[in-house]
Amino acid sequence: MALDKSEVEKIAQLARLHVDDSEAEEVAHRISDILELINKMQAVDTENIEPLSHPLDAVQRLRADKVTESDRREELQAIAPASEAGLYLVPKVIE
Amino acid sequence: MMAAKTIAELARALRDGETSSVELTRHYLDRINQVNSKLNAYITVCEEQALAQAAAADLRLADGETNPVCGIPLAHKDIFCTQGITTSCGSRMLANFVAPYNATVVDKFNAAGAVMLGKTNMDEFAMGSSNETSYFGPVRNPWDTNRVAGGSSGGSAAAVAADLCVMATGTDTGGSIRQPAAFCGITGFKPSYGRISRWGMIAFASSLDQAGPICKSAEDAAIMMNVMAGLDPKDSTSVDLAVPDYTADLEQALNGLRIGLPRQHFAEGLNPEVEQAVRDGLKEFEKLGATLVDIDLPNNHLSVSAYYVVAPAEASANLSRYDGVRYGYRCDNPIDLEDMYKRTRSEGFGDEVKRRILVGTYALSAGFYDAYYRKAQQIRRLIKQDFLDAFQQVDVIIGPTSPHTAFELGAKSDPVAMYLEDIYTIAVNLAGLPGISIPAGFINGMPVGMHMVAGDFEEARLLNVAHQFQRATDWHLQQPELKTTESAA
Numbered sequence: 004m005a006l007d008k009s010e011v012e013k014i015a016q017l018a019r020l021h022v023d024d025s026e027a028e029e030v031a032h033r034i035s036d037i038l039e040l041i042n043k044m045q046a047v048d049t050e051n052i053e054p055l056s057h058p059l060d061a062v063q064r065l066r067a068d069k070v071t072e073s074d075r076r077e078e079l080q081a082i083a084p085a086s087e088a089g090l091y092l093v094p095k096v097i098e
Numbered sequence: 099m100m101a102a103k104t105i106a107e108l109a110r111a112l113r114d115g116e117t118s119s120v121e122l123t124r125h126y127l128d129r130i131n132q133v134n135s136k137l138n139a140y141i142t143v144c145e146e147q148a149l150a151q152a153a154a155a156d157l158r159l160a161d162g163e164t165n166p167v168c169g170i171p172l173a174h175k176d177i178f179c180t181q182g183i184t185t186s187c188g189s190r191m192l193a194n195f196v197a198p199y200n201a202t203v204v205d206k207f208n209a210a211g212a213v214m215l216g217k218t219n220m221d222e223f224a225m226g227s228s229n230e231t232s233y234f235g236p237v238r239n240p241w242d243t244n245r246v247a248g249g250s251s252g253g254s255a256a257a258v259a260a261d262l263c264v265m266a267t268g269t270d271t272g273g274s275i276r277q278p279a280a281f282c283g284i285t286g287f288k289p290s291y292g293r294i295s296r297w298g299m300i301a302f303a304s305s306l307d308q309a310g311p312i313c314k315s316a317e318d319a320a321i322m323m324n325v326m327a328g329l330d331p332k333d334s335t336s337v338d339l340a341v342p343d344y345t346a347d348l349e350q351a352l353n354g355l356r357i358g359l360p361r362q363h364f365a366e367g368l369n370p371e372v373e374q375a376v377r378d379g380l381k382e383f384e385k386l387g388a389t390l391v392d393i394d395l396p397n398n399h400l401s402v403s404a405y406y407v408v409a410p411a412e413a414s415a416n417l418s419r420y421d422g423v424r425y426g427y428r429c430d431n432p433i434d435l436e437d438m439y440k441r442t443r444s445e446g447f448g449d450e451v452k453r454r455i456l457v458g459t460y461a462l463s464a465g466f467y468d469a470y471y472r473k474a475q476q477i478r479r480l481i482k483q484d485f486l487d488a489f490q491q492v493d494v495i496i497g498p499t500s501p502h503t504a505f506e507l508g509a510k511s512d513p514v515a516m517y518l519e520d521i522y523t524i525a526v527n528l529a530g531l532p533g534i535s536i537p538a539g540f541i542n543g544m545p546v547g548m549h550m551v552a553g554d555f556e557e558a559r560l561l562n563v564a565h566q567f568q569r570a571t572d573w574h575l576q577q578p579e580l581k582t583t584e585s586a587a
Contacts, residue, residue: 054475058530084428
């Protein structure tokens with residue numbers, strides 16, 4: 004199961020990663036190797052086997068719908084690459 | 099002077115007035131200053147804060163504090179958030195990240211009076227088995243500095259082995275505590291899934307990640323577990339189960355203990371000398387009254403394949419948060435939002451992390467879910483069932499931690515070859531079970547790790563078995579000389 008360059012570009016776009024043209028072949032090759040390792044499991048018949056999504060088959064614990072966090076906006080925004088007036092700044096998205 | 103003592107020994111020395119926490123802390127800070135440049139075990143050392151914590155610990159000790167970790171110097175893997183101190187996760191993405199809060203594990207050690215010396219090196223986002231993917235450079239093995247320390251908790255393992263701290267924290271998603279512990283000749287313990295809070299522990303693969311102790315003995319691991327384990331309302335995956343005193347059963351005799359030896363772990367691919375060392379270790383258990391039973395884990399060979407779907411898939415979701423908006427790295431001069439996301443992530447993440455994000459994104463992309471993620475979760479059920487069946491016959495399962503001893507830096511450049519490093523440890527994460535690696539011998543001066551697994555939440559049993567082995571042997575007391583051998587290549 005080998006991926007080609009265009010498939011790598013498609014996945015990279017989904018993951019919001021940039022893959023340089025010069026690296027695309029190498030990345031495609033490495034990922035194809037990993038998929039080959041993964042695909043060993045396709046040989047096993049798993050029909051009627053319930054997927055194990057949690058190692059203890061536990062379900063998520065719920066809590067009361069109450070506010071438990073205090074407002075720490077200033078502290079949390081102090082570590083942002085760019086913020087102003089309580090807002091996170093990003094490149095302009097609306098003309 | 100007081101090199102390489104255990105928590106248990108130093109806790110007594112602190113109470114007998116033989117030393118103080120400040121004296122001990124200075125000793126360790128000096129050692130770090132002298133030795134760390136050879137090993138690269140620490141990313142951050144916090145001298146000032148450590149001495150302040152030590153002075154506070156000495157006051158508590160004078161007041162009769164009984165917690166054995168009070169005043170004991172510790173290192174945290176740089177995956178645990180520490181308020182006011184950089185938490186890099188071994189990545190350029192977080193090289194400037196100072197968390198606004200502490201991980202629960204950090205809070206618990208602080209509350210118990212432990213002294214944090216610094217933050218240890220690790221594979222980037224815990225993705226690696228050699229500590230070579232760290233943005234801050236590889237960790238070197240204290241037994242031979244041309245060799246890897248293992249990963250991803252390589253800094254914690256090397257720091258404990260070289261006595262640059264008394265105890266350290268680690269995390270284990272596919273073997274990241276146990277394999278570096280084996281490579282560095284120390285004790286590394288991964289508890290059951292959910293036993294320790296993951297609040298403030300940077301996420302890699304959420305259905306697998308678990309924190310645990312890295313230290314010099316099983317007794318020390320039990321002492322650390324007493325601090326670390328327990329329900330945390332801030333982590334909904336932490337289990338609501340009473341926490342026993344993990345030191346209470348350490349001295350139980352092993353008469354009648356049934357040990358399972360998985361045929362699949364003593365098979366092709368295992369270095370014969372590693373096998374011999376583990377089998378010699380098993381003879382010790384027979385002397386202690388245990389019986390050995392051959393067992394099968396018939397789906398073990400599928401564990402690496404299933405893991406490399408589950409872990410990258412969960413990682414691709416977890417790491418989508420690194421977008422250059424709220425914290426961490428942001429690229430220079432983005433032309434638009436899309437460009438900012440893409441360049442931030444491409445420049446901030448290293449090659450292995452990007453590779454796993456791509457694999458995970460592919461496995462979760464439209465049309466592939468059933469063939470990959472669902473299939474892997476079904477295999478996971480088979481793997482867990484193998485263990486449940488085995489534990490009908492035996493109390494613990496023992497085998498090698500790794501197929502060989504630590505390899506040379508740069509020896510494994512192929513990702514798939516690196517993934518197969520964790521062939522004996524990964525199934526334990528998929529099944530959520532507790533596992534421990536303890537030293538069981540040496541080959542050409544390099545440590546061999548013995549791997550033990552028990553049923554869900556049977557941590558105390560596992561620590562008892564490991565402790566009894568360490569009472570009968572002295573492999574765990576050996577200390578490295580930080581030598582550098584000529585490369586064989």
